[in-house]
Amino acid sequence: MQIKFWGTRGSLPVAATAGEVRNKIIAALTAAQGQQFADAAAIEAFADQLPFAVQGSYGGNTACVELTGAAQPGDLEHVICDLGSGLRPLGQCKMAEFGPGKPQTYHFFISHLHWDHLMGLPFFVPIYIPGNRIVMHGCHPNLEAAIKLQMSAPCFPVEFDQIGATVEFDLLEPGREYTIAGFKVRAKLQLHAGDSYGYRFEQAGKSVVYSTDSEHKLDNRVEQNAFIDFFRGADLVIFDTMYSLADAITVKADWGHSSNIIAVELCQEAGVCRLAMFHHEPIHDDAKLASLYDETRRFEEITRDGRAPLRIISSYDGLTVDL
Amino acid sequence: MQITVSQYAHAATEINVVAPLGRIDQASADDFLMALNPMLATLGPDAPPLLLDFSGVDYIASIGLRALMVAARQAKAGGGGIGIAALQPMVREVFSIARFDLVIPCFDSVESAARELSACK
Ligand SMILES: [Zn+2]
Ligand SMILES: [Zn+2]
Numbered sequence: 001m002q003i004k005f006w007g008t009r010g011s012l013p014v015a016a017t018a019g020e021v022r023n024k025i026i027a028a029l030t031a032a033q034g035q036q037f038a039d040a041a042a043i044e045a046f047a048d049q050l051p052f053a054v055q056g057s058y059g060g061n062t063a064c065v066e067l068t069g070a071a072q073p074g075d076l077e078h079v080i081c082d083l084g085s086g087l088r089p090l091g092q093c094k095m096a097e098f099g100p101g102k103p104q105t106y107h108f109f110i111s112h113l114h115w116d117h118l119m120g121l122p123f124f125v126p127i128y129i130p131g132n133r134i135v136m137h138g139c140h141p142n143l144e145a146a147i148k149l150q151m152s153a154p155c156f157p158v159e160f161d162q163i164g165a166t167v168e169f170d171l172l173e174p175g176r177e178y179t180i181a182g183f184k185v186r187a188k189l190q191l192h193a194g195d196s197y198g199y200r201f202e203q204a205g206k207s208v209v210y211s212t213d214s215e216h217k218l219d220n221r222v223e224q225n226a227f228i229d230f231f232r233g234a235d236l237v238i239f240d241t242m243y244s245l246a247d248a249i250t251v252k253a254d255w256g257h258s259s260n261i262i263a264v265e266l267c268q269e270a271g272v273c274r275l276a277m278f279h280h281e282p283i284h285d286d287a288k289l290a291s292l293y294d295e296t297r298r299f300e301e302i303t304r305d306g307r308a309p310l311r312i313i314s315s316y317d318g319l320t321v322d323l
Numbered sequence: 324m325q326i327t328v329s330q331y332a333h334a335a336t337e338i339n340v341v342a343p344l345g346r347i348d349q350a351s352a353d354d355f356l357m358a359l360n361p362m363l364a365t366l367g368p369d370a371p372p373l374l375l376d377f378s379g380v381d382y383i384a385s386i387g388l389r390a391l392m393v394a395a396r397q398a399k400a401g402g403g404g405i406g407i408a409a410l411q412p413m414v415r416e417v418f419s420i421a422r423f424d425l426v427i428p429c430f431d432s433v434e435s436a437a438r439e440l441s442a443c444k
Contacts, residue, residue, distance in 0.1 A: 218389040221349075245385055246422035249392055261385050261421050295420045302413050303382075 001206045001323045002068040003236060003276075007061030007086020008315040010213075010242045010257070010279035011116050014060035020285050027054045052316075053290035058280055059317025061086035062116040063212060065238060069182050069203045077105045077181040081199065081210045083147075086317060087120030095125050103131035107181045110138035111212055112196035113146040121147065122156050132165035137172055137180065139187050139197045144169045172197075188230045190214035191223070192256035200230060206323045207233070212240045212279045216262045218249065224266065231270035235323045238315065239263040240279040241296070260296040264303065267310050276321070277314040289314060324351040325379075326358045337371040338437045344379035347387030356390040363394055366403025372440040373398065376433050378409035388423055395427040408436035 007013075016024075028050055037043045047055050064086030067079040076098075080090065098104055106126060111117055126132045136143060151160040160167075172178060174187045174197060184202040189195060191214060198211035209231055216224065231237050242257040260277060267275045277296060280289055293314035300310050313321065325344040339362055347355050362373050375391075391407070398405035408430040410418060418424050430436035 218386050244422035245388060245420075246392075246426050249389055250426060259421070261388075261417075265385055299417065299420045302416060303384075 001070070001201075001203055001208065001235075003208055003238075003321045003323065004066040004068070005064075005086075005276075005278075005315045005317060005319045005321075006066060006090045007064035007082075007084040007120070008058060008278055008280055008317055008319075009060050009062050009084075009116075009282055010240070011062070012282045013062050013085045013116075013119075014282045016057055016060070016286070024054050024286075027051075051290065053286040057286050057316070058289050058314070060282070061089070061317050062119065063111070063279065064090060064120060065210060066090060067183065067201055067208065076102065077107060079107045079109070079181050079183060079201070081109045082111055082117045082212075083108060083119070083121045083124070084117050085120045085123075088123040089317075090120075091124040091126050100129045100131075103129075103133065105133040105135065105181075107135045107137060109185070109187075109199050109210070110136060110140070110143060111190075111198070111210070112192060112194060113140055113143065114194070114213065115150070117213070118147060118150055122151055122158065127163045127165045127167075130164035134165050134167045135170055136167065137170045137185075139172050139174055139189070140195065141171065143171070186230075188226070191217065196256070198230065200234070206235050208236045208238070208323065209234045210238045212238065213256055214240050214258060215248070215254070215256045216258050216266070218262075227266055228270045231266060231272055233270070234272050236274045236276060236321060237263075237267055237270075237272045238276045238278045239267070241277040241292075242279050242281050260292065261299060264296065264300050264310065264312070268300070268303065268307055271308075272310060274311040274313065274321070277312070280314075324354055326355070338374050338440060339365075339371050340374045340376050340433060342376040342379055346382040346384075347380060347390065348382065348384040349386055352384070352386040352390045355387065356393060359390070359394050363397045363401075363403075366398050366401045366405065368402040370403055372404030372406065374405075374433065374436050374440060375407040376409055377407055377414060378411065378433075380414055381411055383414050383417055385421070388417075388421055388426075391423065392426050404440045406430055406436045406440050408433045 062084030063082040064084045065081040148160040172187050174189050178185045186200045187197045190198050196213040200209045240258050241260045241263050243252050243259050245259040245261040248259045297312050327342045329340045395405055406428045409432055
């Protein structure tokens with residue numbers, strides 16, 4: 001199974017500012033001072049070994065994650081979690097690969113109806129191509145209304161009923177197991193304004209949990225146990241680590257998000273292999289996100305307590321993970 | 324978990340010191356908060372501040388940090404002083420990663436905490 005992160009930012013799309021790009025250039029030039037490079041390949045090799053926050057970027061698109069399972073013959077079905085602004089580049093990639101001549105089916109699993117998780121749909125080119133089929137899976141009874149709302153005047157110039165693809169809405173029941181596009185899928189209710197749902201996908205002995213926009217109350221042990229069960233033994237858990245623990249339980253309590261500390265603790269208890277930090281705070285620049293990543297790995301290390309190590313990644317736009 | 328309570332006199336001001344021992348985790352966080360409750364109840368603008376001597380705590384989980392947040396909030400509401408001192412290096416690291424040094428004042432030693440907390444009064 002392959003997971004591709006197309007959008008990893010929380011709440012609002014962001015872009016690096018001129019000042020941030022300048023700081024990266026200064027850091028790279030400082031590191032290169034006094035060095036000689038024989039050719040372009042040597043320059044590239046040097047760039048690649050610079051810290052990620054200098055040579056790369058976490059990106060700024062909102063939530064959109066693609067799951068690719070084992071290829072089945074004639075299979076033209078795609079599985080995507082959430083319709084954040086990361087869906088726009090995903091759509092361009094699919095258009096480049098399949099063009100308008102080869103109809104595709106896109107299965108979307110919607111965590112919830114907040115705008116950062118829906119805003120990419122009007123810019124997803126495949127919805128304008130007749131022959132394509134879109135299936136929106138979700139647990140919110142008002143899913144269809146919310147998706148249509150953003151493609152109606154005065155929000156957007158194209159009305160929802162003008163798009164070329166066929167669209168179906170599939171209301172899922174939390175806790176029930178479904179088989180969709182070759183994946184076993186189960187949804188779980190999460191604590192978030194207006195409710196959100198996490199999804200656990202399984203295929204060929206591999207499992208991934210997509211759990212974003214989910215607040216965890218430390219004094220609710222019953223719910224914690226329910227999440228530990230939901231995450232149990234997963235190969236990858238994609239988790240909302242937007243805030244620090246202090247913020248999440250004080251000034252930003254009830255804002256519907258979680259922290260790196262809770263992420264590590266729940267994944268440790270559930271025997272998860274890999275944790276992906278996700279729904280990055282839009283205020284944080286690359287340097288800040290990189291230092292949070294280092295701190296989270298350190299926290300896992302000092303709390304490991306004889307358990308197998310939990311591998312931690314901090315997701316970024318464009319990252320692929322093979323399970 | 325074992326919790327010892329002692330009084331510590333600094334200059335003219337008294338300070339109550341609570342010294343928990345061991346791990347503050349899922350199994351012990353409730354007991355920890357319960358043991359703190361009578362001390363928290365006495366806190367006020369005219370009462371001695373409460374200091375948690377953490378030199379005997381070798382592990383704290385998020386549920387333990389939550390207990391500290393509750394204690395700090397209660398102390399603040401009553402206008403009393405509260406602080407935490409002598410964290411073991413790893414516990415201090417957890418505090419810093421969780422940004423908990425912003426939730427409850429942290430001091431290097433019981434001695435320096437007593438001095439600062441008394442001065443605040
Ligand atoms: Zn969100
Ligand atoms: Zn949300």
